[in-house]
């Protein structure tokens with residue numbers, strides 16, 4: 141069985157880097173980090189922040205499509221921030237990384253609804269809501285997988301979409 | 314633990330950390346701090362504009378190589394500090410700014426004189442704190458000073474809501490603080506120093522490029538020991554001017570856009586560059602892609618983020634240059650060094666210096682910027698401190714005023730802030746009252762902060778303003794002359810104001826100098842004076858600064874104006 145993750149995203153030529161950092165869990169930290177990206181012209185694909193096993197630290201996962209030298213600068217500049225306690229560039233081959241997307245599509249005719257539900261099950265996505273005129277699907281996976289699903293269903297008419305950005309942890313040793 | 318209010322806790326914490334002087338100006342949101350100052354041992358110096366308070370703290374900090382402190386109220390007081398804070402940030406100077414803020418409950422309500430100064434200061438400080446209880450204040454002060462002075466120094470801001478200044482509590486004064494996300498690298502990286510030795514020993518035409526980091530670190534004797542051991546010529550950046558005595562037989566002066574011709578020339582002929590505490594700024598290296606092409610570059614810097622930022626290098630030594638240079642000299646002492654004093658590379662150095670001193674001619678008038686600055690050097694004692702304003706005056710100082718005693722020359726180099734030099738000279742005088750302090754100024758820059766004359770006079774901090782007066786925003790005029798076909802716009806000062814009268818109005822003395830003779834007399838009077846002396850020196854408005862490396866070109870494309 142071919143899995144959807146093998147479907148290539150159009151700009152795969154530029155590698156995606158995943159950075160994982162521990163930051164102080166206090167007000168103003170997110171501002172300082174995003175302000176750094178803006179001030180130094182770093183281009184960020186996604187950024188997620190949430191709690192960790194340590195109450196006073198948050199984990200921030202940042203993804204960026206860039207070159208090695210720029211990522212090296214990004215890491216060093218992040219480390220300079222006093223609220224940033226740790227930053228590592230994750231090796232994608234030894235990392236579990238996932239994103240969640242909610243996609244709402246126009247789907248009135250039963251045949252179309254069935255098509256979408258079929259696609260969803262191939263992608264191991266869940267249908268969370270069906271209303272008179274639309275279907276809401278939840279999909280979890282790598283950004284590539286979500287892009288692939290999105291490309292597949294775009295022509296039905298995506299009425300709303302929300303993506304969380306990537307969360308990641310290194311695999312166990 | 315002692316019961317006191319937040320304002321008293323602030324001043325006590327500053328005193329405990331060795332702070333003696335604060336520069337500031339009060340307002341509604343820092344009144345409790347000013348009330349506490351009445352009973353404090355701290356010397357408060359009242360400024361006439363908060364920007365100058367930050368520059369004074371900066372001049373003080375650069376002179377003492379420890380934190381300089383300034384106070385302002387919320388809103389406009391705090392935003393007035395920002396130019397000075399950004400100036401200190403660009404030049405890695407340890408300034409601590411303490412601002413008042415509206416009461417906690419009023420934050421976010423667009424209260425009177427409320428500004429989100431934490432947000433404003435974020436991009437130009439190492440960190441900005443806002444303590445929310447009086448008990449946090451001493452710990453915050455200790456952290457702020459530690460962050461400001463250590464590693465790569467820089468400004469830090471503490472914003473204290475008025476009710477936090479006012480509230481009383483049992484206040485703890487910790488002896489030690491830890492900031493877990495902040496771990497500056499200080500020790501020398503010995504493995505990289507091994508590689509440095511290898512490159513230096515195998516190079517035929519090595520050059521040292523000393524930057525501001527040497528001055529911040531105070532690594533003067535270490536640098537000199539290295540240069541003398543290997544007989545390496547030393548160029549500096551403009552910020553690094555005076556990191557190495559400029560009358561030393563190995564000294565070549567600053568490189569860059571307005572560098573010394575011989576320095577710009579020799580660095581492109583080198584085969585190995587040892588950059589010591591320099592960040593490869595566009596002003597010093599010209600084009601990043603061209604600079605150091607085909608040469609080995611070794612970079613010693615305390616800030617890991619500077620490695621590879623503007624220039625990819627062959628060896629990077631992260632750490633305090635004082636430790637790195639010491640370790641390097643020690644490791645070199647195991648090597649057999651066979652460099653003769655009379656070698657082709659040092660002969661080339663001499664040849665370049667002789668060539669350019671012949672070809673770059675001064676203007677023929679009696680009084681020129683060059684002659685004026687040479688005269689100033691001749692008369693000033695070696696340990697005198699000089700600061701500069703920004704523009705042609707600054708570049709003339711770079712070219713024609715030799716700094717012979719390391720760490721006595723301070724200029725706004727990274728931001729190029731007009732108005733820095735005069736208040737900074739007052740801050741330097743407060744830090745080291747025993748030596749003469751001179752601000753090498755331009756008229757336009759002096760206009761920006763000349764009201765600090767009041768501070769100089771009233772607080773008994775006499776300095777000399779060496780005003781190279783072309784009644785012109787001369788540096789801008791030079792660019793308009795060179796790149797815009799003499800279409801002058803917005804550069805003429807039209808003989809306004811009369812600087813002697815300005816000086817006199819503040820109770821300082823003003824002396825006009827229109828000849829070399831008058832100038833010499835004026836300098837001698839200024840050195841003896843117990844009030845500030847403004848020496849108004851008539852400079853031809855068409856006098857250009859040369860050499861010049863046009864923006865976007867490389868050091869090899871230098872125009873010497875000959």
Ligand SMILES: Cc1cc2nc3c(=O)[nH]c(=O)nc-3n(C[C@H](O)[C@H](O)[C@H](O)COP(=O)(O)OP(=O)(O)OC[C@H]3O[C@@H](n4cnc5c(N)ncnc54)[C@H](O)[C@@H]3O)c2cc1C
Pocket residue numbers: 403404405464465466523524525526527529530549550551552553567568569570571572589590591592593594596597598613614615616619632633634635703704707708725726727728729730
């Ligand atoms: C009108 C004008 C013209 C100018 N023209 C020139 C010019 O011709 N040539 C020129 O060079 N500049 C010129 N400048 C200045 C220029 O803009 C830069 O400010 C300057 O080149 C920076 O020099 P720097 O890299 O030595 O110093 P800094 O900006 O002071 O950088 C210091 C470096 O040392 C590091 N450091 C700090 N402390 C330590 C320590 N303890 N140990 C190790 N490393 C440390 C820092 O991390 C940093 O990388 C000009 C400025 C103006 C306003």
Ligand SMILES: Cc1ncc(C[n+]2csc(CCOP(=O)(O)OP(=O)(O)O)c2C)c(N)n1
Pocket residue numbers: 702703704705706707728729730731754755756757758759781783785786787788789
């Ligand atoms: C605050 C600020 N505004 C504008 C500039 C741009 N600028 C750089 S040099 C200069 C002229 C400075 O004039 P002056 O102090 O008289 O020095 P001169 O060049 O005439 O010697 C100006 C306007 C600046 N560096 N700083």
Ligand SMILES: [Mg+2]
Pocket residue numbers: 755756757781782783784785786787
């Ligand atoms: Mg002028």
